[in-house]
Amino acid sequence: METKRRLKKIGGSVALFIPPEMLEELGLEPGSEVEVVSEGGSIRVRSAESRPPDDLIEFAHRFTRKYEEALRNLSQR
Numbered sequence: 001m002e003t004k005r006r007l008k009k010i011g012g013s014v015a016l017f018i019p020p021e022m023l024e025e026l027g028l029e030p031g032s033e034v035e036v037v038s039e040g041g042s043i044r045v046r047s048a049e050s051r052p053p054d055d056l057i058e059f060a061h062r063f064t065r066k067y068e069e070a071l072r073n074l075s076q077r
Contacts, residue, residue, distance in 0.1 A: 001025060
């Protein structure tokens with residue numbers, strides 16, 4: 001998703017308002033903690049909540065599907 005926004009001065013700070021659709025797409029809401037990184041001529045904003053890498057999540061899903069019955073049996077012992 002891409003959009004243009006205008007920066008707004010609020011007191012001694014400058015604010016960037018993020019559209020609700022982007023917040024939803026990123027899983028953010030008012031009060032969410034984010035990391036803000038400047039890179040050359042860009043600013044990157046991402047959730048500060050720790051999240052495992054995507055490849056680890058995919059591995060866990062495959063592992064769970066493959067060994068579902070064995071894991072269920074172990075949990076009942």
